[in-house]
Amino acid sequence: MIDQILEAGVWAPTAMANEPWRFIIIENKDLIKYVSDETKKFIANMNYPAAQRIATAKEDTICYNAPVLILICTEKDDQHPRNEQISLLDCVLATENMFLKAHELGLGTCYMGFVSALADNRTVMRKLGAPDNCRMMVPFVLGYPTEIPPTKTRQKPNILKWIK
Numbered sequence: 001m002i003d004q005i006l007e008a009g010v011w012a013p014t015a016m017a018n019e020p021w022r023f024i025i026i027e028n029k030d031l032i033k034y035v036s037d038e039t040k041k042f043i044a045n046m047n048y049p050a051a052q053r054i055a056t057a058k059e060d061t062i063c064y065n066a067p068v069l070i071l072i073c074t075e076k077d078d079q080h081p082r083n084e085q086i087s088l089l090d091c092v093l094a095t096e097n098m099f100l101k102a103h104e105l106g107l108g109t110c111y112m113g114f115v116s117a118l119a120d121n122r123t124v125m126r127k128l129g130a131p132d133n134c135r136m137m138v139p140f141v142l143g144y145p146t147e148i149p150p151t152k153t154r155q156k157p158n159i160l161k162w163i164k
């Protein structure tokens with residue numbers, strides 16, 4: 001299933017045919033818990049209403065005990081930060097493809113925005129297998145959903161202008 005999800009990811013649109021995504025797949029429970037614990041340490045210092053509750057919780061309030069954590073990374077380009085921005089867009093497009101494929105396979109996904117805070121933490125990133133020349137762009141978890149949340153409503157498309 002993970003192979004199928006990765007394959008869906010690499011069919012995302014990519015600027016200049018760059019295919020900048022590099023994947024790290026973590027199925028090791030201890031390592032996923034380590035990511036959650038390191039993220040909690042970061043959140044503890046954030047000025048955000050739920051920060052203390054999330055950071056001090058005994059349970060895994062970050063990765064939710066998910067069995068798989070995927071990090072989409074890209075090679076750094078310190079000389080040309082704009083290139084990294086474009087790579088980020090490609091990686092996010094790959095993410096959505098992967099989310100849709102996971103859903104098709106009966107799996108659930110969740111974008112791990114908080115985990116992104118670890119992207120510049122070399123010690124953690126090395127432990128996760130990311131080479132120093134790579135930057136984590138999108139972390140997300142994957143697993144069998146324990147519940148299917150009720151469908152939410154969304155606002156109607158906020159159209160600024162429709163010019164004919």
Ligand SMILES: Cc1cc2nc3c(=O)[nH]c(=O)nc-3n(C[C@H](O)[C@H](O)[C@H](O)COP(=O)(O)O)c2cc1C
Nearest residue numbers: 061062063064109110111112113114115116149152
């Ligand atoms: C950029 C981004 C960052 C997110 N970060 C987190 C996160 O750190 N933790 C979390 O539980 N959910 C995170 N989410 C998931 C959202 O909170 C939400 O659950 C998800 O987008 C599904 O929304 P829906 O229920 O409206 O479909 C993130 C989503 C996005 C797009």
